[in-house]
Amino acid sequence: MANTEPLLLKVDRLSMAFSGLLAVDDVSFNAYNKNITAIIGPNGAGKTTVFNCLTGFYRPLSGIMLLYHGEKRFDLQRMKDFRIAQKAKVARTFQNIRLFPNMSVLENLVVAQHNALMRASWFTVGGLMGFRSYKNKEKEVIELAKYWLTRTDLVEYADLPAGNLSYGAQRKLEITRAMCMEPVLLCLDEPAAGLNPAESSDLCELLLFIKENHRVGILLIEHDMSVVMGISDYIVVLDYGKKIAEGPPESIRENPAVIAAYLGEEE
Amino acid sequence: MEYFIQQLINGLTLGAIYGLIAIGYSMVYGIIGMINFAHGEIFMIGAFISLIVVLLLNSFGLSWLPAVLIIVLVMAMVFTSLYGLAIERIAYRPLRKSFRLAPLISAIGMSIFLQNYMQLLQGARVKPLQPMITGGFTLIDDGDYTVVLSFLQIIIIITTTIIVILFSFIIYKTQLGREQRACAQDRVMAELVGINVDTTISVTFIIGAALASVAGFLYLLYYGVVDFFIGFLVGIKAFTAAVLGGIGSLPGALLGGLLIGLIEVFWSAYFSIEYKDVAAFSILVLVLIFRPTGLLGRPEIEKV
Numbered sequence: 001m002a003n004t005e006p007l008l009l010k011v012d013r014l015s016m017a018f019s020g021l022l023a024v025d026d027v028s029f030n031a032y033n034k035n036i037t038a039i040i041g042p043n044g045a046g047k048t049t050v051f052n053c054l055t056g057f058y059r060p061l062s063g064i065m066l067l068y069h070g071e072k073r074f075d076l077q078r079m080k081d082f083r084i085a086q087k088a089k090v091a092r093t094f095q096n097i098r099l100f101p102n103m104s105v106l107e108n109l110v111v112a113q114h115n116a117l118m119r120a121s122w123f124t125v126g127g128l129m130g131f132r133s134y135k136n137k138e139k140e141v142i143e144l145a146k147y148w149l150t151r152t153d154l155v156e157y158a159d160l161p162a163g164n165l166s167y168g169a170q171r172k173l174e175i176t177r178a179m180c181m182e183p184v185l186l187c188l189d190e191p192a193a194g195l196n197p198a199e200s201s202d203l204c205e206l207l208l209f210i211k212e213n214h215r216v217g218i219l220l221i222e223h224d225m226s227v228v229m230g231i232s233d234y235i236v237v238l239d240y241g242k243k244i245a246e247g248p249p250e251s252i253r254e255n256p257a258v259i260a261a262y263l264g265e266e267e
Numbered sequence: 268m269e270y271f272i273q274q275l276i277n278g279l280t281l282g283a284i285y286g287l288i289a290i291g292y293s294m295v296y297g298i299i300g301m302i303n304f305a306h307g308e309i310f311m312i313g314a315f316i317s318l319i320v321v322l323l324l325n326s327f328g329l330s331w332l333p334a335v336l337i338i339v340l341v342m343a344m345v346f347t348s349l350y351g352l353a354i355e356r357i358a359y360r361p362l363r364k365s366f367r368l369a370p371l372i373s374a375i376g377m378s379i380f381l382q383n384y385m386q387l388l389q390g391a392r393v394k395p396l397q398p399m400i401t402g403g404f405t406l407i408d409d410g411d412y413t414v415v416l417s418f419l420q421i422i423i424i425i426t427t428t429i430i431v432i433l434f435s436f437i438i439y440k441t442q443l444g445r446e447q448r449a450c451a452q453d454r455v456m457a458e459l460v461g462i463n464v465d466t467t468i469s470v471t472f473i474i475g476a477a478l479a480s481v482a483g484f485l486y487l488l489y490y491g492v493v494d495f496f497i498g499f500l501v502g503i504k505a506f507t508a509a510v511l512g513g514i515g516s517l518p519g520a521l522l523g524g525l526l527i528g529l530i531e532v533f534w535s536a537y538f539s540i541e542y543k544d545v546a547a548f549s550i551l552v553l554v555l556i557f558r559p560t561g562l563l564g565r566p567e568i569e570k571v
Contacts, residue, residue: 111445114442
């Protein structure tokens with residue numbers, strides 16, 4: 001079913017090395033709009049490194065990463081820092097939560113909608129003078145934040161500092177914030193880590209909701225196989241930086257190379 | 268009692284000036300974790316630019332006081348901001364990814380450079396300004412001591428209040444301010460939500476420099492003299508104020524400024540005027556020993 005949607009991300013022969021050690025070795029895969037593409041593999045397989053290349057933390061050794069939206073094409077490997085988020089609209093979350101802990105939940109969501117607000121406020125000058133365009137935009141921004149807060153049941157915490165939320169709520173808020181950027185590609189780095197079963201089924205529901213209702217492709221790194229097998233449309237398996245398998249969940253479950261990588265090879 | 272009230276007024280006035288400068292130290296520390304030791308020189312440059320603009324306006328024959336005050340204030344803020352921007356670009360941005368001490372040393376170098384630059388440009392002699400605002404209210408007059416609240420002191424306190432309210436509004440209520448706070452809390456994540464961190468840091472320096480230039484202008488009005496070296500002592504006192512209030516906290520910086528102003532004035536009034544600087548800097552030492560986070564600062568929590 002995967003390929004009825006347009007191609008969103010094409011990673012082609014991506015390699016990344018740290019002082020001579022290849023952390024990602026010649027990895028290619030595609031991700032499609034409105035699809036959940038999971039990247040799995042044992043610890044140290046290079047999954048997060050792929051994310052770090054996509055979001056501009058690392059400049060890859062070689063390979064290309066192309067992001068398509070509509071007519072436009074972005075060469076992610078050539079883009080720098082904030083532009084990847086701002087122009088190419090790639091959002092990500094982290095293994096260890098990175099919210100702005102001293103800002104309120106709502107402010108965390110508003111600050112993520114940087115572009116819209118800054119332009120509407122004429123870089124603050126207009127906003128200070130109370131221009132109507134800015135006020136309207138601000139209303140829209142808060143509406144969007146409210147929409148996602150309702151969706152994730154966080155609306156009652158809107159005015160609390162984000163750092164005071166429970167662990168599970170912070171995880172959800174991170175995804176909420178990423179969605180407030182209205183991304184085309186959402187990269188989630190172990191969103192289910194540390195969640196209890198109820199919270200993690202909540203998370204699956206949220207991800208499925210995002211996939212059904214928004215034009216966004218999701219890249220998912222996850223160790224929790226029930227999550228991965230339950231919601232992903234396509235799985236890419238990495239081991240020691242190399243891609244060892246890819247395909248829909250059913251085929252990955254049976255794949256001998258994957259089983260060997262996870263459980264060790266038989267004598 | 269009358270004497271006390273008079274000193275209180277004087278202390279608050281001086282404290283307002285320190286507070287304005289201290290905010291600049293605190294903001295820059297909050298966002299890039301560095302003490303901008305050239306900030307005192309920014310203040311000095313602000314004072315010089317104010318003096319130049321005042322003299323220019325006078326030579327054009329403009330002498331209607333409110334107009335002069337506003338024009339000077341705006342011009343000083345604009346030009347001093349450009350200095351702030353340039354300093355960040357030249358001396359700090361190239362070193363941002365370097366080790367922690369590098370920008371600090373660069374800042375000290377910048378401070379020395381700016382002092383000498385101003386000395387070469389404007390000469391080493393003290394530059395006076397004729398008092399522009401004279402007179403005041405006599406609050407209490409009991410025969411042998413009169414308590415005077417001068418118009419100048421009123422202007423200083425009102426200007427400071429307005430400026431502080433305006434900039435607090437920017438920082439706590441606008442998107443620009445939210446972005447600054449986001450950068451202060453997690454620069455990497457700020458970048459990932461699409462905030463241009465470099466621009467945000469530049470804006471912080473611009474705001475800090477603008478506030479320092481206001482302080483420079485008020486200082487010029489209050490004392491009537493400037494020279495290329497005023498930035499050093501006033502800068503370090505404002506830094507003390509920022510530490511006392513809790514570095515990184517803006518209300519703290521203002522509070523610290525007021526306290527340092529009061530301490531300095533009361534010390535001069537009741538003990539000895541020669542040792543007023545010693546009093547101010549003893550506070551710095553005591554705060555660093557007993558309460559390093561300052562009055563309103565939050566302790567840094569190390570996360571594992």
